[in-house]
Structures are given as C-alpha cells and as structure tokens.
Amino acid sequence: MPIPQESPSIDRRLLRDDVYRRLRDAIVDGSLMPGEQLRDVELAEWLGVSRTPVREALLRLGEAGLVHAQPGRSTTVSALNARDLREACEVVASMHQLAVRAAVGNLTEANLETMRQANDRFRAALDAGDVEAALRADDELHDVPVLVAANRALTTVLEQFSPVVRRAERLRFSSLSGRASIARHDELIRLCAAGDVDGAAEVAFGTWRTLSSFGND
Structure with a gap:
C-alpha cells in the first residue's frame, strides 16, 4: 500500500524525549537497578524504537547522573552516590x-x-x-x-x-x-x-x- 502523502511524520524530538522519560522513570522507580548494565540494542527492542533515540537518551541520563558510561565498554545504572x-x-x-x-x-x-x-x-x-x-x-x-x-x-x-x-x-x-x-x-x-x-x-x-x-x- 502506498504511504499517504498527507500523513504527518513522527516528531523525532518527541520520540527522543519520550525514550528519555521512560528510561529515566525506570531508573528512578527501581525497575532498572543500580549497577545494571544497559545495552542499547536490548533497550531499543524493549521500547520498540531504533537505537538512535536510546543512545541519545543514555547521553542525557549520563549528564543527569543517572547512568555511568565507560567509553568503549559499558553503560550502567548509577548508584545513589x-x-x-x-x-x-x-x-x-x-x-x-x-x-x-x-x-x-x-x-x-x-x-x-x-x-x-x-x-x-x-x-x-x-x-x-x-x-x-x-x-x-x-x-x-x-x-x-x-x-x-x-x-x-x-x-x-x-x-x-x-x-x-x-x-x-x-x-x-x-x-x-x-x-x-x-x-x-x-x-x-x-x-x-x-x-x-x-x-x-x-x-x-x-x-x-x-x-x-x-x-x-
């Protein structure tokens, strides 16, 4: 079926923000525990999105102090330091x-x-x-x-x-x-x-x- 030309495109910013909020809330409420390793492939599959907004969300979570990223290695949920x-x-x-x-x-x-x-x-x-x-x-x-x-x-x-x-x-x-x-x-x-x-x-x-x-x- 041809894609309708008049269909509105998904707002990438809103998708990115939604992924960030869902991961943030999962960390804050304890669904994702301190020390738990976060793999973008698994998170993308869980949220039903591509890896790009997940990676962007993990960067923001790092800036907020909720995750700890080791370049080239792993990203884990931060402890309440x-x-x-x-x-x-x-x-x-x-x-x-x-x-x-x-x-x-x-x-x-x-x-x-x-x-x-x-x-x-x-x-x-x-x-x-x-x-x-x-x-x-x-x-x-x-x-x-x-x-x-x-x-x-x-x-x-x-x-x-x-x-x-x-x-x-x-x-x-x-x-x-x-x-x-x-x-x-x-x-x-x-x-x-x-x-x-x-x-x-x-x-x-x-x-x-x-x-x-x-x-x-």
Missing part, C-alpha cells in the same frame, strides 16, 4: 528557593488551597504507605510556586537534576522520616499565605536540602 546527590540537592533546593521567592507575592487563594489539598493527600498517602501517591502529591504542592514563578530557565534546571533527587525522595517517603515533610509543607504554606518571602524561601530550600542525607558514601 552521596556526592552526586548532595550536588543535585543543592541545585534543586536553590531552584525551589528561587521559585518561592518569585511566587509568594503572586500566589492566589486558589493556589494556596491547591497546596493545602496536596498536603492533605500527601499525609493520607503516607498513612496508607503509598509512596507513588505521596510523590505525586508532593509534586503537586511544590509545582505551584514553580508554575507561578514562570521561569523557564529554572524549570529546565529542575528537569535535569530532579530525577537524582527523586531517588532520595522515594527512600524518605518509604521511611518514618517522610512524615517530617508534612510539617514542612504546612509551614511553607503558612509563610506563603502570610507573604513572608524570606521565611518561605528558607523553608523551601531546607526541605529539599535535607534529602542529601540519603546518599551512599
């Missing part, structure tokens, strides 16, 4: 601090209510031992200032470094220490509602910075 995590936490914490500083004066009551409801869902998820739901609720809460800040450079930096930090979040929310985040969220929301820019920014920074303790030396 203490130094890499500490550096990523510093960057992510700084970006959230910047977002809160930019957002506080522009947050509406609807924005604040979204954050409160997200923290309620976060608390319920921890009570139920549902780490995935806790992560989603945590994202919803912290995404509010980021979206209100509307800083594209800030968002780009978070997209690069947040996956490393997400691995530590999973460990935190799987343990009793995760419950401390409920109070931090409440304090962040209270300070945002009060218009306390410095106080809210400090809490935002501290919330993300504490995740650095979950790395392996």
Whole structure:
C-alpha cells in the first residue's frame, strides 16, 4: 500500500524525549537497578524504537547522573552516590528557593488551597504507605510556586537534576522520616499565605536540602 502523502511524520524530538522519560522513570522507580548494565540494542527492542533515540537518551541520563558510561565498554545504572546527590540537592533546593521567592507575592487563594489539598493527600498517602501517591502529591504542592514563578530557565534546571533527587525522595517517603515533610509543607504554606518571602524561601530550600542525607558514601 502506498504511504499517504498527507500523513504527518513522527516528531523525532518527541520520540527522543519520550525514550528519555521512560528510561529515566525506570531508573528512578527501581525497575532498572543500580549497577545494571544497559545495552542499547536490548533497550531499543524493549521500547520498540531504533537505537538512535536510546543512545541519545543514555547521553542525557549520563549528564543527569543517572547512568555511568565507560567509553568503549559499558553503560550502567548509577548508584545513589552521596556526592552526586548532595550536588543535585543543592541545585534543586536553590531552584525551589528561587521559585518561592518569585511566587509568594503572586500566589492566589486558589493556589494556596491547591497546596493545602496536596498536603492533605500527601499525609493520607503516607498513612496508607503509598509512596507513588505521596510523590505525586508532593509534586503537586511544590509545582505551584514553580508554575507561578514562570521561569523557564529554572524549570529546565529542575528537569535535569530532579530525577537524582527523586531517588532520595522515594527512600524518605518509604521511611518514618517522610512524615517530617508534612510539617514542612504546612509551614511553607503558612509563610506563603502570610507573604513572608524570606521565611518561605528558607523553608523551601531546607526541605529539599535535607534529602542529601540519603546518599551512599
């Protein structure tokens, strides 16, 4: 059958980004374990794509610190290294601090209510031992200032470094220490509602910075 000339072509950039996200998520959620060897042929077959977007995704994952590549040898999933995590936490914490500083004066009551409801869902998820739901609720809460800040450079930096930090979040929310985040969220929301820019920014920074303790030396 002849190929219809009017059929839209597949956006190569979207395919590349989708492959990156799927591999990133598989590493972050533990489907691909630390130390596991990643072969582009096998990954391409698993994802149903060619080797090119897989290779491009592995390069991006290397830049994010999620995989370790040895030229001419192998690519493996990185362990949650203490130094890499500490550096990523510093960057992510700084970006959230910047977002809160930019957002506080522009947050509406609807924005604040979204954050409160997200923290309620976060608390319920921890009570139920549902780490995935806790992560989603945590994202919803912290995404509010980021979206209100509307800083594209800030968002780009978070997209690069947040996956490393997400691995530590999973460990935190799987343990009793995760419950401390409920109070931090409440304090962040209270300070945002009060218009306390410095106080809210400090809490935002501290919330993300504490995740650095979950790395392996």
